[in-house]
Amino acid sequence: MGKIHVLDKVTIDKIAAGEVVERPLSVVKELMENSVDAGASSITVEIKDGGISYIRITDNGSGIAKDDLENAFLRHSTSKIRSATDLDTITSLGFRGEALSSICAVSQMEVITKTPAEMMGNRVVVEGSEILKIEQTGAPDGTTMIVKNLFYNTPARRKFLKTAQTEGAYIASLMERMSLSHPEIAMRFIVNGQTRLQTAGNGNLEDTLYRVFGREVLSDCMPFHAEEEDVAVDGYIAKPALSRGNRNFEHFYINGRYIKSNLLSKAVEEAYKTFVMQHKFPFVVLKIAMPPSQVDVNVHPTKMEVRFADEPALYDLLVRTIRHQLSHQDLIARSPMVDVKEEKKLREEETKKTVKPEPFESKKLEMLKHFVRETSPYEPKFQRPVQPVYQPKPRQSEPAKKESTDDKAVQQTLFSEDYHFLKPESVKEHRIIGQVFETYWLVEFHDSLYIIDQHAAHERVLFERTMKELNRKEMSSQTIAPPLMISLHEHERLLLETYRQQFETLGYVFEDFGGNEVLIHQVPYNMFGLKDKELFLGLLDELDEIGANETPQIVLNKIAMMSCKAAVKGNQHLSEKEARHLIDELLTLENPYHCPHGRPTIIEMKKTEMERRFHR
Ligand SMILES: Nc1ncnc2c1ncn2[C@@H]1O[C@H](COP(=O)(O)OP(=O)(O)OP(=O)(O)O)[C@@H](O)[C@H]1O
Ligand SMILES: [Mg+2]
Structure with a gap:
């Protein structure tokens, strides 16, 4: 039967x-x-x-x-x-x-x-x-x-x-x-x-990630594992620097099934919120395993949408654990300076080395052509028992069953995090080499060259300092003498009027001078760069982007963020001593790796990468 x-x-x-x-x-x-x-x-x-x-x-x-x-x-x-x-x-x-x-x-x-x-x-x-x-x-x-x-x-x-x-x-x-x-x-x-894509089938997700997306992506991905009751989440989450312009790089799987899920997207984006720029989406590969009884796949004929029995619990688990990992990891974007052509060649070579997925295939096709009426001498090389898709608490990080030594070497160098550029004890080993293009500071540390974007770093430092002071209600001001007189267009005057209270909370002190003229007497402490007319007007222009329905707190955060950006612009030059001070201050921050807008503050280029570029 x-x-x-x-x-x-x-x-x-x-x-x-x-x-x-x-x-x-x-x-x-x-x-x-x-x-x-x-x-x-x-x-x-x-x-x-x-x-x-x-x-x-x-x-x-x-x-x-x-x-x-x-x-x-x-x-x-x-x-x-x-x-x-x-x-x-x-x-x-x-x-x-x-x-x-x-x-x-x-x-x-x-x-x-x-x-x-x-x-x-x-x-x-x-x-x-x-x-x-x-x-x-x-x-x-x-x-x-x-x-x-x-x-x-x-x-x-x-x-x-x-x-x-x-x-x-x-x-x-x-x-x-x-x-x-x-x-x-x-x-x-x-x-x-x-052949456009070939995977080894060795059970190793890292290896597959490398074959699908290449070295650059893999080098900015971190293994991820979270587990609670009978739900396990495994996979990779990328450093914020890898963020993309759309959601195509949010990969979600439930019990071996690829799905699209607003709930999971929202959870991941919430966790990455302060780490990535607005309108940017994180790169993640997350595999969720849970008892089939807790997830309904019979929602839509394409089986790409699912319903979870306990949505809030899953949402909370993801937001909490991803945010925790992002806050406690070295998020410096690696800069492998990939030569696209070279990378392609390398990957093609690796693909050739891969065990052919079907040693039997050519034989099979040959037979199909002639419909040979005899039993096949073929002995299958791969024998895998039919497995249920859901297996309780699988570990993606299981060691690969058959992994080439080359692959191992690649993975080890990409994931070794034995030292940490921004650990306080590392500071004495930093060798500041100097500044280039009036913007980037070059620092040698262990076997890497770190490149710090002075503006992004400065902006981050100012922003965190400002937010801390705001939270403690300790904002203080700095007097500008003589005061700065600004003539505003009607639209700008309205903007200033709308958000005046938030400006004042931050430490600005204005005086209406009649007509559309305003005097700025004081600016937030530490933001002396704001004494420039152009910068203040630029800041007002950006306020236009604030939506009408934002809460006062969000408006305040945005004004603080914009003020920091403007203040930094007005403060171009840094001496080496100031740069050292800036790095010291970065060390103390909660998220030293990105400016408040999500741009990276530091990137790393490894010595091995340089050697590769010079064909050493
Ligand atoms: N590649 C295959 N190897 C072995 N059996 C297969 C294969 N493809 C289909 N079948 C058999 O044919 C049946 C019908 O396949 P079909 O895809 O129409 O339905 P299904 O997989 O059971 O459900 P769904 O419509 O959700 O995909 C399957 O249940 C399976 O028994
Ligand atoms: Mg089917």
Whole structure:
């Protein structure tokens, strides 16, 4: 008796209904998820023409038995759940029993599959939901699905597709996410005959991160682990310097499933709030493991949205633990000065060194071509028992099963944090070399060169000092003599009027001089640079960006932040003694690594990096 069966009506009615095949991306996602569910340790995805004319997914998983073949293409047929109650404890990526039926309805499909128990494999040809042929064929264990000419019979839907390049780019980013979600599966992505991405499948997330995003990104990522009750979160969070202009680099996985979640995005952004610039989004790869009963994946047909049983607890756990890690880590942005060409070559070389994900693949393709009717001599190299997707408290940081020594060396240098530039005891070892471009201070320490942006650092120092004084209500002022007379435009006068109270809290003292003229008698202590007319007007202009609904406290913070920026601008020159003092003061700060606007204050360039650049 087959394993795949059609679900009963009660269960069908409980499953979120809707179309899942929107574009080539959806086909690849559904088929890859089937391969993961089939326990594959190796998956190859090949596309041509952005996946519109050709998609091939080959895995070495469990295969589909002959008895199950016809059922597999029926609507609501699945081997993954039996009844509605199973929906509460889903451990597989698929469960709706709809993907294959939806895909075969709008394409020309060919499937070659073999289970380990069978002597021979089977080949099925399906077109527009109709099974045209089922025949025996020699094939290795596993499944190959080929989907040709998507939407060939529904031209209206085909019209909505974008260019092959754009559709291909969507699939490329899916491949990145899938690789990160399952580092234990060797994945390979071939576009128009060329391998674009290849992962080792050694179970090591660090290694996968490196292969997907490269050295520069990895060098600014920190391993992350948090655990509370039966929820575990593992992965990497990046230093704020790596922030991006959109949310595409917030990667969330729940029990091995890639998801999009407003809740998780909000939590992460809240944790990074004071560390990144406004309108910038952090780079994170977070894998959450929790009992399947606590997360509902049956929310939307694409299974990309989930509902958590205890949203506040998860939100709180993430905000608290990420913020804690950010506040207690060396957040200096590493500056590997990556030569893009060189980096690409290096990665390609590493990719070549990778164990080929499918040593059997070429043989398999050859066989598919000729439909050789004999048993396959193939002995699978990878044997992975079919695992449930949720495993309580997995540790991503587990040592890699098979890791090349080269890879190890790379990771060790990237993550060694034995010394700390900003530890008070390190100060005596700083060797200040001097200033360049009237802006950057160069400091040698251990085997690195640190570059400090004087303005960003100064701004941070002023800002933290000001905020501390404000909190303690200890703001003091400094008199400008003679007072500064400023003529304001009507708009500027209104702005000053609106925010006058916050200005005064900070230590400004104004006097209306009649008409649109204002005298500034005092500015906040330490912000002597503000005695410049232009700077004060610039500051007023920036106030325009403050939204009408902001709380008085937020307005105060913003004015303080802008005042610091303006004050620093007016104070260009620093002697070496002052620079030393500035570094000393940075040491005492809560967040010395970024100016209040999120720009880095310090970057690091390693000696090894320089040597590499000089080909030493
Ligand atoms: N690559 C594969 N290897 C082994 N079995 C497969 C593979 N792809 C599909 N199947 C079998 O075919 C069945 C139908 O697949 P289909 O994707 O339509 O449904 P599903 O995965 O059960 O649910 P969903 O619609 O949520 O994806 C699966 O339940 C599984 O038994
Ligand atoms: Mg499926």
